[in-house]
Amino acid sequence: AQSVTQLGSHVSVSEGALVLLRCNYSSSVPPYLFWYVQYPNQGLQLLLKYTTGATLVKGINGFEAEFKKSETSFHLTKPSAHMSDAAEYFCAVSVPTGANSKLTFGKGITLSVRP
């Protein structure tokens, strides 16, 4: 079975600072990896995904993530934080069996952005 670990539950950065949210996964087969963002009282929005090919993937709102198989990691970064980035971020893994594509989520990280 696959799993996701997101270390820490809360990250606080200053506006304009680098955002780094960590995600490590466990999977017996090459996984598909995702980052979702959840703003208060809203559903989840896909930020970016890795399926195959280029290991550095770019998403919406200036976010990107790099798949590192050797480290079983898929950390999310953004060079310069904006106040509007304050939200909860979830890393998720899916195993491409073809039969189903359920997502297994990490516990989420709350990002705060200080003025």
Added chain:
Amino acid sequence: DSGVTQTPKHLITATGQRVTLRCSPRSGDLSVYWYQQSLDQGLQFLIQYYNGEERAKGNILERFSAQQFPDLHSELNLSSLELGDSALYFCASSPTTASYEQYFGPGTRLTVT
């Protein structure tokens, strides 16, 4: 707006009761997923339907059931409700079973008192 709709937005009910949550997938999507988000358990996959058939089951209690109708909308039925069932229930949809990009609805917040 993801194109996935869920009703109702909020639901308050008493222990022992039964409720039905409704989801309409994005136009053209055949696959529907249900997830539960709670403070204790985080985001957990409950069940998946594809074109009317159950495709995968996760940590779904026996008191819970779901179905997908010919028009592709789905309903999640929760019965004999307990306080611990209070959570946010999300529906997501994707075009096929192998479509790994899922689009989430805004959720239904269930409060059991």
